[in-house]
Amino acid sequence: MGHVFRTEQQALALDSLSRFLKAEVEPLYWHDYRDTFVPKEKLLPVTQQLAEFGLVSGVVSEEYGGLGADWLTNAMLFEEVAFTSCDLALLVLINSFGAYMLEKLASEALLERYLPGLVNGSRFVSIAISEPDVGSNVVEIKARARSTGENYVLSGEKTWISNGAYSDVLICTCRTSDEPRGGLTHFLLDRSEHPYEVQNIKKVALNSQSTAQVFLPEIVVPAHNMLGEKGEGLRNTLALFERSRVFVALCAVGIARRALHEAVHYAQERVQRGKKIAGHQLISAMLAEMATQVDAARLLCYRAAQMIEADLSAEMEAAMAKYFACEAAVKVTRQAVQIHGGNGVTTDFMVEKLAREALILPIPEGTSQIQQLIIGRALTGVNAL
Ligand SMILES: Cc1cc2nc3c(=O)[nH]c(=O)nc-3n(C[C@H](O)[C@H](O)[C@H](O)COP(=O)(O)OP(=O)(O)OC[C@H]3O[C@@H](n4cnc5c(N)ncnc54)[C@H](O)[C@@H]3O)c2cc1C
Structure with missing residues (x-):
């Protein structure tokens, strides 16, 4: 590294x-x-x-x-x-x-x-935005929060909700009016008082944590559990994405760094045709490419983090970090499997699991295509989203 x-x-x-x-x-x-x-x-x-x-x-x-x-x-x-x-x-x-x-x-x-x-790490939260019909286009959220005066009644379904099964608290984005952009509002639900229902989703990887469907069967929540102002949900979500995308990108950096670490170690040990495979030029080239991808991804993430710290707008830089790092992790983990040969597809080694995990990361917090559209919009001023 x-x-x-x-x-x-x-x-x-x-x-x-x-x-x-x-x-x-x-x-x-x-x-x-x-x-x-x-x-x-x-x-x-x-x-x-x-x-x-x-x-x-x-x-x-x-x-x-x-x-x-x-x-x-x-x-x-x-x-x-x-x-x-x-x-x-x-x-x-x-x-x-x-x-x-x-x-x-x-x-x-x-x-x-x-x-x-x-x-202090004793309670867990989930952030529920996505729905079965609402992924990339957040403004189409359908889950409703209907005011009854002192309370709101929440109904609808959320999906892909990280931490769902662990959560004590749910930050849920619901529609409080039909206005697409100005009609979304955040509510805090306490699972012990507002019992939302949770069903885990089985995925290709990352099953040691929880990604879940969350059901809101007419749940009564006090109006004072609203987070932020009514109708400000979209603005607050977009501000959050600028930061959280950098951290999804860092998940990809972590996976790719680990795959590189494992591949270097393996290449130093495994002998074929009388020499360590690290001594074969094509293996060395793959390792060089992997290391360069990892470092480039990492530096994009660090730049975005420094811009956020300096209170600069980092929408494009966070999108670049997310796009590049998540796609890099897919490539780097695949190369790590290749360097491991047959061993790479067995559960005796780490790289098969890292490769499955990497496949997931270009999807959450805005897919790679959405990041490309954000970068394009920042470059040209024309919105293709
Ligand atoms: C492991 C995991 C954890 C997640 N955690 C959470 C969470 O905690 N909370 C939460 O709310 N959500 C969460 N999500 C949901 C995630 O944010 C969505 O899956 C993501 O936004 C994509 O939405 P979608 O799956 O509905 O795909 P879609 O939006 O249906 O996209 C399908 C395909 O179409 C492409 N596409 C869509 N729109 C356009 C467009 N305008 N131009 C070009 N291409 C387009 C996409 O890039 C993609 O390739 C999680 C998802 C996963 C996989």
């Missing part, structure tokens, strides 16, 4: 985090629960310890009990989790951005009640 500039503090934090991940997380996700759902009771000690390293807590300001780390440091810490487990990284990502949304949008009463548990 190419050189990364880090402060002494960042280097120390990453070193202790990666030792913890190797000792506590890798056995859980790669041995005990490889490809199967990790129960919440196994997860809680991990998320609580991660909070001490700055995961989730890092994106929340000190005023609200977080560590208030800068976005580049948060990005570096998060990438390290993804290097060990993309399942766990996705869970941390959603909890982080759920906590971030609460800090930005919730009333003091909701903040006091829900933010501490998210910051």
Whole structure:
């Protein structure tokens, strides 16, 4: 891997985090629960310890009990989790951005009640936007929130909701009026008081975490559980995407970095035609291409994180990071399988699982095609979306 500039503090934090991940997380996700759902009771000690390293807590300001780390440091810490487990990284990502949304949008009463548990890793959140007929086009959301005065009645169905099965809290985007762009509003649902129904979805990979359908069968939620202003849901979602896309891209960087790490190790050990396969020029070329892709993806992510930290608009740069890193992870993991030969398609090695995980990442938080359209719009000023 190419050189990364880090402060002494960042280097120390990453070193202790990666030792913890190797000792506590890798056995859980790669041995005990490889490809199967990790129960919440196994997860809680991990998320609580991660909070001490700055995961989730890092994106929340000190005023609200977080560590208030800068976005580049948060990005570096998060990438390290993804290097060990993309399942766990996705869970941390959603909890982080759920906590971030609460800090930005919730009333003091909701903040006091829900933010501490998210910051210390003892409670989990889901963010529900997508629906069976609504993916790339968020403005078509159909789930309804009907006002009855003091309450809203929520009805509809959400799908692909990360953390669904684990969630204690759901941040749900619903339609409060027929106006496409100005008719969306966020609500906070507490699973113990507003029992939304959850059904896990089985996928090609990332089954050690939860991606779920969420059903809203006429759920009564107090009006004071609204997050942000009525009708501001789309604006707040788009602002969130600029940040969260960089973290999905970092999931891809983590996967690709791990695949490269495994491939380098394998190429140094495996002997064919009397020499280590690293000594075959075509293997060396593949490794060089993989390493360059990984570094380019990583640097795009770090640039977007630094722009966010500097309060600059990073819509195009976040889209570039998401697009490039997720497509790079697909290519790099495929090459890692190829370098492993037959061993690469067995469950005795990591790379087959990394390749399956990489396939998923160009889809959530805006597909690769949507990122291309965002980049194109930023370049030309013409909206092809
Ligand atoms: C693992 C996983 C986790 C997820 N987590 C969450 C979550 O926590 N919360 C949540 O709300 N959602 C979540 N999602 C949903 C995700 O955001 C959507 O799947 C994504 O936005 C794409 O929507 P879709 O699947 O409906 O595909 P569609 O929008 O139907 O797209 C199908 C194809 O058409 C293309 N396409 C669509 N529109 C256009 C266009 N205008 N121009 C060109 N091509 C286009 C797409 O690129 C894609 O190739 C998750 C998805 C996955 C797979």
